[in-house]
Amino acid sequence: MVALAERPVVETSTREPVGARLQGRAIDHGFVLHGAYLPVLDDVSFAVAPGEFVALLGPSGCGKSTLLRLVAGLDRPRAGSLSVDGVEVTGPDPSRVVVFQDPTLYPWRTVWRNASLGLETRGLLRTHRGRVDDALALVGLEKFAEAYPHQLSGGMAQRASLARALVNDPKLLILDEPLGKLDSLTRLVMQGELTRLWQSRGFTVLMVTHDVEEALLLANRVIVFSDRPARIRADLAVDLPYPRHRDDPELLRLRREALGLLGMARDW
Amino acid sequence: MTAIAEAGSTSGTAPLLAGDGRQSSSLGLLVVAGFLWLALAALILAWPDAQEVERTGLLGLLAAGFGAVQLAASAGGWASEWIGERAGDWLATPLARVRRLAPWFIVLALWIAVWEVATAKLDLLPLPFFPSPQAFVEVYTDDWRKLGDSLLASLWLLLRGFAIGAAVGFAVGVALGWSERVGYWIHPVMRLVGPLPATAWLPLAFFIFPTSASASTFLIALATAFPVAVLTWSGVAGVQTAYYDVARTLGANSRFLILKVAIPAALPHVFVGLFMGLGSSFAVLVVAEMLGVKSGLGWYLQWAQGWAAYANMYGALLVMALMCSTLITVLFKVRDRLLAWQKGLVKW
Numbered sequence: 001m002v003a004l005a006e007r008p009v010v011e012t013s014t015r016e017p018v019g020a021r022l023q024g025r026a027i028d029h030g031f032v033l034h035g036a037y038l039p040v041l042d043d044v045s046f047a048v049a050p051g052e053f054v055a056l057l058g059p060s061g062c063g064k065s066t067l068l069r070l071v072a073g074l075d076r077p078r079a080g081s082l083s084v085d086g087v088e089v090t091g092p093d094p095s096r097v098v099v100f101q102d103p104t105l106y107p108w109r110t111v112w113r114n115a116s117l118g119l120e121t122r123g124l125l126r127t128h129r130g131r132v133d134d135a136l137a138l139v140g141l142e143k144f145a146e147a148y149p150h151q152l153s154g155g156m157a158q159r160a161s162l163a164r165a166l167v168n169d170p171k172l173l174i175l176d177e178p179l180g181k182l183d184s185l186t187r188l189v190m191q192g193e194l195t196r197l198w199q200s201r202g203f204t205v206l207m208v209t210h211d212v213e214e215a216l217l218l219a220n221r222v223i224v225f226s227d228r229p230a231r232i233r234a235d236l237a238v239d240l241p242y243p244r245h246r247d248d249p250e251l252l253r254l255r256r257e258a259l260g261l262l263g264m265a266r267d268w
Numbered sequence: 269m270t271a272i273a274e275a276g277s278t279s280g281t282a283p284l285l286a287g288d289g290r291q292s293s294s295l296g297l298l299v300v301a302g303f304l305w306l307a308l309a310a311l312i313l314a315w316p317d318a319q320e321v322e323r324t325g326l327l328g329l330l331a332a333g334f335g336a337v338q339l340a341a342s343a344g345g346w347a348s349e350w351i352g353e354r355a356g357d358w359l360a361t362p363l364a365r366v367r368r369l370a371p372w373f374i375v376l377a378l379w380i381a382v383w384e385v386a387t388a389k390l391d392l393l394p395l396p397f398f399p400s401p402q403a404f405v406e407v408y409t410d411d412w413r414k415l416g417d418s419l420l421a422s423l424w425l426l427l428r429g430f431a432i433g434a435a436v437g438f439a440v441g442v443a444l445g446w447s448e449r450v451g452y453w454i455h456p457v458m459r460l461v462g463p464l465p466a467t468a469w470l471p472l473a474f475f476i477f478p479t480s481a482s483a484s485t486f487l488i489a490l491a492t493a494f495p496v497a498v499l500t501w502s503g504v505a506g507v508q509t510a511y512y513d514v515a516r517t518l519g520a521n522s523r524f525l526i527l528k529v530a531i532p533a534a535l536p537h538v539f540v541g542l543f544m545g546l547g548s549s550f551a552v553l554v555v556a557e558m559l560g561v562k563s564g565l566g567w568y569l570q571w572a573q574g575w576a577a578y579a580n581m582y583g584a585l586l587v588m589a590l591m592c593s594t595l596i597t598v599l600f601k602v603r604d605r606l607l608a609w610q611k612g613l614v615k616w
Contacts, residue, residue, distance in 0.1 A: 104511060
């Protein structure tokens with residue numbers, strides 16, 4: 001991070017953008033629960049430029065994670081359209097990988113074999129073994145390649161799941177509260193690592209978080225959602241150089257604004 | 269990795285260090301056991317038999333030999349303590365294992381002494397229900413060929429039936445857990461037929477199948493298949509959807525989801541089913557052999573009872589117990605190897 005501070009300020013990636021462009025138009029989605037329709041997303045439209053880091057912020061249970069599942073292709077929206085690089089999303093694709101809140105590593109596989117999953121599903125493992133080693137080295141787990149998940153700490157497990165995503169050289173990294181269950185120190189370290197990875201790799205990031213500060217520290221843009229059914233309440237540009245500091249006055253101002261949008265202006 | 273390796277090695281050496289203090293005393297126990305077995309041999313050989321029994325000499329020799337082995341082992345234990353580190357693991361590990369058994373050896377020697385005195389020496393217990401230790405030995409020396417044939421026949425029948433039943437049960441379980449359409453048709457059938465003890469099919473099976481061997485194979489397979497199918501099914505059905513989500517976002521097709529996600533995740537359940545299936549297959553094996561099949565340990569038991577040869581029955585029971593226990597042990601070993609990734613496995 002220190003080295004990065006010397007360089008000129010860059011808004012997105014230092015490399016030419018390899019990230020995906022994301023476009024959502026008038027997305028409606030919901031579930032049928034006990035016979036009644038429960039709307040979750042209401043007329044959500046947004047666009048993410050290649051290489052942008054966008055955080056989705058909103059009250060707990062508002063439907064942010066549902067939106068991520070739609071982007072990942074795990075579910076299809078009931079109405080509206082969602083396209084990545086101009087192509088309609090119809091199903092999951094390894095170029096759009098998800099890092100979930102739980103690491104969800106397969107306990108029967110070693111760290112290495114977990115990280116190599118994406119290559120294995122596509123039959124690329126034999127020719128691209130080196131990519132697994134690279135990804136593990138990138139997240140600092142090269143010494144734990146042969147460990148089983150139950151031998152890892154929470155932070156290490158989440159790093160392993162990050163490596164599992166990075167092995168696929170994603171154009172879009174989808175993060176569903178990836179640091180939500182980590183202790184605060186590990187969280188700080190990994191926030192820094194995420195920024196560094198994003199800056200060096202140039203992929204687009206779409207991250208759900210309910211931590212206002214985390215969103216403002218990491219993202220170029222913060223999209224604030226209303227309570228369920230989720231509508232977009234605001235789209236805040238965070239025009240600050242990296243690395244950012246928690247006590248930057250502009251960041252504090254944005255924090256107050258975001259908290260206000262979430263209905264917390266006077267309570268904190 | 270180093271942290272893990274270190275943690276592993278320290279936890280591995282801790283019990284050894286703690287056991288150091290007791291080592292000499294258990295070595296002493298082994299010496300006591302050795303002399304007790306020698307005394308048992310003397311009792312068997314020197315005290316004239318009241319019953320008409322053969323193989324007294326052989327029994328005495330066996331007891332003496334066993335005692336001598338224990339004394340040799342304790343001498344080896346002392347020697348390796350004298351030599352110290354250089355003795356190495358190849359000697360120390362088996363010696364430590366033998367040493368742990370010393371209390372058992374002592375109790376066994378006392379038990380056989382009581383048994384011997386009450387039967388062969390004083391003739392206190394009625395024959396043929398309570399044969400002497402000599403008669404027990406005689407079963408193995410004189411009838412080993414028939415016993416061995418019976419053991420092989422039982423093993424072959426059991427393994428055939430178990431393998432078929434486990435394979436079918438596993439396949440049905442995976443299909444049930446995976447596909448709702450399969451579940452629609454198989455589930456009601458399984459609910460009705462599954463809980464029925466396989467032995468209830470016995471009369472019908474012997475009637476329908478051309479040979480008693482094929483009928484018994486079918487019954488053993490049936491007894492194995494049900495628990496394996498149910499447990500595999502619940503294992504596959506219980507796999508976290510998050511595991512599938514992960515694989516799907518990484519580009520997995522359904523073949524990958526079944527073979528590389530559902531089945532490995534369900535494997536701990538599958539093994540519970542296999543253990544239950546193996547247990548019920550033992551029961552069916554014995555009943556089938558007693559009622560229809562003209563070979564195997566169950567048949568041998570039946571045959572020995574017909575001749576009131578109780579010593580042979582005890583002998584066959586021991587062989588059967590060893591067979592079942594060995595098979596369970598083998599299954600445990602397979603599981604330990606396949607599920608090495610699990611924490612806190614029960615050790616058999």
